[in-house]
Amino acid sequence: MRSDQREPAIGISGLHKSFGAHDVLKGIGLEVAAGEVLALIGPSGSGKSTLLRCINLLTIPDAGRITVGQQTIDFDGRRTKLPGDRRLARFRASTGMVFQHFNLFSHMTALQNVMEGPVTVLRTGKARAADEARALLDKVGMLDRADAYPDQLSGGQKQRVAIARALAMKPDVMLLDEATSALDPELVGEVLGVIRGLAKEGMTMVLVTHEIGFARDVANVVVFMRDGRVVESGPPGRLIDSPREEATRAFLARYGPATHAS
Numbered sequence: 001m002r003s004d005q006r007e008p009a010i011g012i013s014g015l016h017k018s019f020g021a022h023d024v025l026k027g028i029g030l031e032v033a034a035g036e037v038l039a040l041i042g043p044s045g046s047g048k049s050t051l052l053r054c055i056n057l058l059t060i061p062d063a064g065r066i067t068v069g070q071q072t073i074d075f076d077g078r079r080t081k082l083p084g085d086r087r088l089a090r091f092r093a094s095t096g097m098v099f100q101h102f103n104l105f106s107h108m109t110a111l112q113n114v115m116e117g118p119v120t121v122l123r124t125g126k127a128r129a130a131d132e133a134r135a136l137l138d139k140v141g142m143l144d145r146a147d148a149y150p151d152q153l154s155g156g157q158k159q160r161v162a163i164a165r166a167l168a169m170k171p172d173v174m175l176l177d178e179a180t181s182a183l184d185p186e187l188v189g190e191v192l193g194v195i196r197g198l199a200k201e202g203m204t205m206v207l208v209t210h211e212i213g214f215a216r217d218v219a220n221v222v223v224f225m226r227d228g229r230v231v232e233s234g235p236p237g238r239l240i241d242s243p244r245e246e247a248t249r250a251f252l253a254r255y256g257p258a259t260h261a262s
Helices: 048-055 085-093 110-120 126-139 155-167 185-200 212-218 236-241 246-253 256-260
Strands: 008-019 022-033 037-041 063-068 071-076 095-098 173-177 204-208 221-226 229-234
Touching: 008 048, 008 204, 022 048, 022 204, 022 229, 037 048, 037 212, 048 063, 048 173, 048 204, 071 085, 085 095, 095 155, 110 126, 110 155, 126 155, 155 185, 185 204, 185 212, 212 236, 221 236, 221 246, 229 236, 229 246
Parallel strands: 037 204, 037 221, 095 173, 173 204
Antiparallel strands: 008 022, 008 063, 063 071, 221 229
16 A cells, blocks of 8 residues: 655646647646556546656646656646757656557567667667566566567567566656557456566556456556546545445446456
């Protein structure tokens, strides 16, 4: 559970984002402590994925403040001035992003995909990058497929390589956007197992998931979002078993006994 003695790894306040006339995020505020796992749940279109993309600035917020570790960026509509390329790169490098659809380089092997970021961004020597990449592939159970290309891998294997690739940048936090939603059901468990292992090691994570039972099992805090707002948040046992808001109860009712799965 959350400890007040732990430094926040992520802080978000007053975050707004619109696309044209559509308000996607409407004043989001939340905090994630170092070593904590925060799970975002809610219906499609509630702004969960946009929030993740704002945290590492793949999407630029219209207003609000984002802090990751010791780095803070304020946004104030059209007056926002983004940091220079180097500071922006450092900010993004502090967050590892794992997407629904893997986004691996198709012309590179699993090993080369994991090496690419450290070599090109962190300027790590190739020999050292290769050693570290093999260790990470071993960590996610993919060392035996190090020389395989993405089209030779299953969806679950691709996602495990994608997780290793994100870890290779030595991020302070990991952001996972529906990491299992594109997988066949029989492949979901192998990816959830890797994420569960990272949580046990104390990796700070924010994950968007529709796997309610998994969120209950692995998260320290669950946040329910709807229509671009945080409706309620709390420990998973409390929020999932005894939600206080009617909108949360209605959403979780769709999952029935699955909400209690591990």
